[in-house]
Amino acid sequence: MTGNTDVVVIGGGYAGVMAANRLTQRDDVTVTLINPRPTFVERIRLQQLVGGSDDAVVDYPDVLGEAVRLVVDSVIGIDAAGRSVTLATGATVGYDYLIYAVGSGSADPGVPGAAEFAYPIASLEEAQRLRPVVDAAPTTALVTVVGAGPTGIETAAELAEKGRTVTLVCGEVLGPYLHLKGRRSVAKRLAKLGVTVLEGPDAQVTAVTRDAVQLSGGRELRSTVTIWTAGFGVPDLAARSGLSTDxxxxxxxxxxxxxxxxxxxxxxxxxxxxSDLPFRMSCQAATRIGAHAADTVLARIAVEQPRPINLGFFGQCISLGRRAGIFQFASKDDTANRFYLGGRPGAKLKEFVCKHTLKHLADEARKPGSLTWVKDDERRESLRAKRGEAPATAERAA
Structure with missing residues (x-):
């Protein structure tokens, strides 16, 4: 391709910012980042916003390259045939290549009363709406957190450390990703903070009212503030634009x-x-996938064959208030193992990860193309298994 190439990135989160910064390796590429907010959201700190220890926002100049044009608006449609996107303001922006990085948000709970009476915190606006509700509630008010993933665990710990009376409703199990040893460590810390943890078949939420949560086992929990962290969804922009989705x-x-x-x-x-085999939703994956998406576009501009993604994982880190945390180590295929770092060292490592994630973005802005990541060659075998193909070892043997 000759002449200037216009690339539009939809979404200014971890993946979108990383992709936009990395694209600036070429002087003949014009990069436009479209995002509905004028500031970058540290989504991994939203529970801190609710607890009052952080505002979870960063100015874009701190993480976004100077060569990237930021447009504060929302994309409401993609015209793939016409190579343009339509904005909420009515304007259109043309592109030669498009990177779709709209992120994820709260999913429809599908539980009676949850949408009306429970507070999600998957987005900045949701967390900001919840913060004054928590602040206005008496210290003795009963708080129920629904969902036992990292967000639920972190939110429960954050509020309990502030002296709140918190019940964490897990459904089947606390921290599904965690190894049994790591799970026990988290449970011990939550107990020390005074969090009541409910898990098992009777701990499924069946209904939410203004002042209570109904469980599948027939139990009713009194709840002044109910926080919903169970499940994530993604915007329907791709589907509405006629693109294939999972x-x-x-x-x-x-x-x-x-x-x-x-x-x-x-x-x-x-x-x-x-390949309809998505990676685990996380900022760890988002930055690397964002970088690879940019590499794919740059390869096409250079009339080269893009490489398949090869992404390995380190594990999962969870804060347990400001004074404790856990880093659950994992194999490259993202399977948790028995090793973990807990307590105060776990908290320090989690904070290091949070700060270093922003540093990765800032480093890519200053030196585009610098990010590297651990590989996982086992993904090819996962794809073969998904497709019902024979494993590579069997082919070699033949």
Missing amino acids: ALGRLLTDETLTSVDDMRITAAGDSAAP
Whole structure:
């Protein structure tokens, strides 16, 4: 391709910012980042916003390259045939290539009363809406947190450390990702903070009212403030624009992160479903997937064959208030193992990860193309298994 190339990135989260910064490696590429907010959201600190220890926002100049044009608006439609996006203000922006990095948010709870009486915290606006509610509630008010993933655990710990009376309703198990040893460590810390943890078949929420939570076992919990952290969804922009998505609404791509419908559209972060086998939603994955999406676009501009994504994991870190945390180590295929770092060292490592994630973005802004990541060659075998193909070892033996 000759002349200038226009690349539009939809979404200014971890994946979108990383992709936009990395694209500036070429002087003949014009990068436009479209995001509905004028500031970057540290989503991994939203529970701190609710607890009052952080505002969870960063100015874009701190993480976004100077060469990237920031447009504060919302994309309401993608015209793949016309290579343009329509904004909420009515304007259109044309592109040669598009990176779809709209992220994820709260899912429809599908539980009677949850949408009316429970507070989600998957977005900045949701967390900001909840903060004054928590502040206005008496110290003795009963707080129920629904959901036993990292967000639920972190929110419960954050509020309990502030002296709140918190019940964490887990459903089947506390911290499903965690190894049994790590799970026990988290349970011990929550107990020390005074959090009541409910798990098992009788701990499914069946209804939420203004002042109570109903459980599948027939129990009713009194609840002044109910916080909903169970499950995430993705925006329906791709589906509304006629692009192929998975059941959750993530853009379907091949292993290079290219849309199965259009080679000029790639996906990154939580809203990408490569080979209908998406990675775990996390900032750890989002930055690396964002970088690879940019690499795919740059390869196409250079008339080269894009490489399939090869992404390995380290584990999962969870804060347990400001004075404790856990880093659950994992194999490269994102399977938790028996090793973990807990207590005060776990808290310090979690804070290091939070700060270092921003540093990765800032470093990429200053030196685009610098981010590297751990590989996982086992993904190819996962894809073979999904497709019902023979394993590579059997092919070699033949």
